[in-house]
Amino acid sequence: MFSAELRLRNTDVPPANHVIPDEFCGVCVATSRDPVCDAYVIEKLKVLGVSHVRMDYSYDSPGQHASRLLGALIDEGFKVMLHLVQPLPEAMQMREAAVQRRWQQFVANTLDTWGQQVEIIEVGSTINRRRWAGYCLKGFLACWRTAYVEASKRGLRISGPNISDFEPLYTIALLDLLKDMGQVPQFYTDNLFVERVTQPEVYDHRIFGALLAPVVRYNLVRKARQLEKISSKRGVEGMLCSYVSWTLPRIKRFLPEATAKQADYLTRYLVLAAASGAFKRVYWGALVSCREGLIDEARKSASHDEIVTYYSEISGNNAGYRIRPAFHALQAFQKLIPGSTYQGSLCRAKGLEVHEFTNATHRTHVVWSMNGLVADFVDIYPEHLLPRATWLSRDGVALDEVPSLATESPVYLRWPISQEVTVRANPTLIPGISICTSVKGHYYHYRDDTWHGIILAANRHDADKLFAELHPERIVERERHASLRDSRNSIWTVQDPRDPGANLVVKQPVRLSWNKKLTEPFKPSKAHRSWNGACELLRRGIPSPQPVAYFERTTGTDLIRNWYVCELEKSKLSARHFFEEYASGVPDAFGVSMTKFLQQLCVFILDMHRRGVFFRDLSGGNVLVRKGEGETVSFTLIDTARAHFYPQQLTLGKRLSDLSRLLYKLHWGGRMLFLQQYFADIDRKLGIVHKLPFLIYEIKTGWKRSRRKKKIVPSTT
Known part of the structure; x- marks a missing residue:
């Protein structure tokens, strides 16, 4: 880890003055068994303005819908990176001679049929994830050797090895092996995900831990530049990001507006990837997918198959497909950024991004903050420049007024190239302010x-x-x-x-x-x-x-x-009113049985704790209750000043601290009913030790009340 090629200075900052390739953006595609879907995919690619696609092709593809789409894409002039995928059971047995012969025959037949018509062949599929791809090291080397020889015979360009995420030591070792074999790929491919650290800009805490993350500063830009240096040193022509996305279920763990946030992350990722200067191209995956696509295929439940490894087909009828905001975000980026010159990052303030791109006619700035944070545009630019800019949203839509604040949703500011644009010295965020971009207004x-x-x-x-x-x-x-x-x-x-x-x-x-x-x-x-x-x-x-x-x-x-x-929240009922009624022996407080009420309250509190909210003042009076039909209720939290927020689920200690306040007015029988459901839902066993916070809170609250009573009792002496 301390070799010279891993010790790079200031590589977390994008280098200035380099051209973004015209063909920087690509998209991963697949089709369904219905031929109508081919035309739909091609139409949407044209709307995006993307001419480069990546397509998976495996043993079951010849003569089937994958071949049909591949032919249609070539006929329409799209440049295809054809990703050859070995089935998982075969990859797991790649050291066997019979399996190697089947792979050699598949590669030879595929290259004879399509090799001269596609742009690049890719071999390897998340090879550092054996559970997904199936390869051991010797098995993959046998796979690569066969494909490289067959591609070389036909004068075709080959890319690989399709490593997933940022693993520089693995990359160095594998590329050195391929170099020793005399079989280095023309293009190095990596699925450079950052969704596990949530936001594209943050320093990755998984490499050296949370404390050292701000010191070693491994963000997306540094990762990309380091991988590009590693690969170019070994004779690789360029680096391609072969698949990147944010899955909606991962976003939804903490943020409900997952599709809007996916679009924010797409723009932010692509701007930083382009600014890094490390990638020849980034393929966004996938065009159509329930979990992560630019278009929702409208399945009732998302598949758990890792389509990053093999994106074989899409399902459903394209009449029911729904375009997501990320589609429009990619369309806007593709229209505004590729082909321009990156002039540099204009802001070094933590949490605020300002990037400048220029072409023959326009000067374009892309501005955003990290999640929940804001900056005043007057603190970024001299005021006279703001009305002179054309303002476009993340999705490329003209804004009807000059916004006051830069938020987590990127905006494009465009001036004529003749307009000189400067930013203020040391622009910063508004200290300590949080906002929610999902509300209207x-x-x-x-x-x-x-x-x-x-x-x-x-x-x-x-x-x-x-x-x-x-x-x-x-x-x-x-x-x-x-x-x-x-x-x-x-x-x-x-x-x-x-x-x-x-x-x-x-x-x-x-x-x-x-x-x-x-x-x-x-x-x-x-x-x-x-x-x-x-x-x-x-x-x-x-x-x-x-x-x-x-x-x-x-x-x-x-x-x-x-x-x-x-x-004003119109409901006048709170959880305290229900607790007091149940504690007094009323079986159906305000028309809701205790069992039904506590079940719904438990679901609400569990969701809050899973989203990293430690409310700290969760008394029954601060949980307002609105009656719905029958015995249904909904909840709203007030008195929010003491709340703390975390990027992960709460620890059990913080959960119990909240619950001891919440259930104070509820009798012990009701508390046990609530806690049994709560602990069952978090897959924990309720024990005596978990009841101690409730006893301690009762004693502390009783002592405080007795002190207040003593203060107001007049002296009798």
């Missing part, structure tokens, strides 16, 4: 010498109206329709400036205990934390009243004068 950043905050509104006109009426200098003067709470926090409703028939909820801290006065100055304001908590809950698919605005002093030193505003 746009975010606007407002600030002056005294106040700053964020507003969520349908458009700039509504945002200005909200700012005028909810400004900190005016909000305390507005008529209070109803006071909902007045203790540590003052909570009241005001009329919604956009809709006279609707109300908004305003929350302001009014009293701080002595210990809070010591700790709060080192935290964001309570309004700031409430905003972040609500946005992050919504981003992870957990219901909370939609945030509208928050304001705080620019200095951040005033612990009381800050306001959080959200929409």
Whole structure:
């Protein structure tokens, strides 16, 4: 790992001044048994503007639908990388002579039929994943030797070995073996996935651990540049990413808007891959697939077959196929970026990306932040440049107004090439702000010498109206329709400036205990934390009243004068009301039996914990309940300022901390019913030790209440 070729300086930053190939984008394709599907695939490729495709071809392909599509693609002028795939049982026995003869015959027949009509032959299929591909090392070398000899006889170009993910030591060892054999591929192929680290920009914690990840800085750009250096040193002409995607089930583990996020990741990945200068081409996979395709084949359940290894066919009737946002994102990238010159990364701030590309007519910037973070465009560019740009969404759609904030969904800014464009010195994110891009509306950043905050509104006109009426200098003067709470926090409703028939909820801290006065100055304001908590809950698919605005002093030193505003949740019932009814012996509180209520609540809390949400203030009163038909209920979380969020499921200790607060008002019989279901769903056995947090919380809460009672009892002496 410490050899010279692995010690590269500043390789996590893309190199400037290189041309992105015109043919940078490709797509992996397959067809169904229905010939109509061939025309559908070809039509969608033309809509994308992509002329290069990768297609899998195996023992069952000759004379079948795969051959039919291959012929149609060639007739339409598409350039095909034909991926020869050995069936898994055969690959597992590749050291046997009979298996080798069958492979040699398949390769020879395929190359005789198609070799002169395709662009490249690819051999190897996720060979470092034996469970998927079936090869041992000697078996793969026998496979490669045969294919290389047959391709060389016919003067064909061969690529491989199709390694999956980033494994530099494996790559070095294997390419050295192929070099010793005199059989180095013309193109090195790698499926350079980054979906296991979630976002394309992050440093990979799986290589040296989370603590060292920011030190060694292995991000997508560094991985690509290192693999390109390794392969070029061994005489390879270029590197191709033969398959990359984000599967929707993986995204859905934490984020519900999986198709939109897949499109964000596609654009972000392709921009960084192009900027790295390491790839001749990136093939996005797959065109049509339930789990990861640009187009959903509309199967009722996703197949668990690893189509990265063998993308054999698609199912269903193309009349039911649904185009996903990622399709439009790839179409926009293909139209705007290939063929241009990459001028460099214009921002080194962590979490903010600004990349510049130029061609003969335009200067294009691609701007985005990492998930949940935001930057004000005024902090990135001089203000006079913003209205001069043409603004396009991630999907290439012209925006109807200049956005206020850069978010996790990339945007394209285009100026005429004659326009000089500069960015401000050291552009940064707005510190500590989270947003949720899946809610309807746009975010606007407002600030002056005294106040700053964020507003969520349908458009700039509504945002200005909200700012005028909810400004900190005016909000305390507005008529209070109803006071909902007045203790540590003052909570009241005001009329919604956009809709006279609707109300908004305003929350302001009014009293701080002595210990809070010591700790709060080192935290964001309570309004700031409430905003972040609500946005992050919504981003992870957990219901909370939609945030509208928050304001705080620019200095951040005033612990009381800050306001959080959200929409009013109309439900007046909370889980506490149900718990108190059940504890008093009522079998059907508000028309819902205890068993049905606790079952639905358990599913809700499990989902929250699986998405990495540690609420920390999960009292029954903070879980609002809305009645549906029959005994169905739904839940909404309020009072979000204390919530913490993690990129993985919660530990059991954090889960029990939440549950001990939640179930405090419920009698022990009800608690046990809830916990039995909860523990069964996480495949754990409920033991005595798991009941201790509930006993400790009861004792602590009882002691606090007794102290408060003593303080208000007058002295009798």
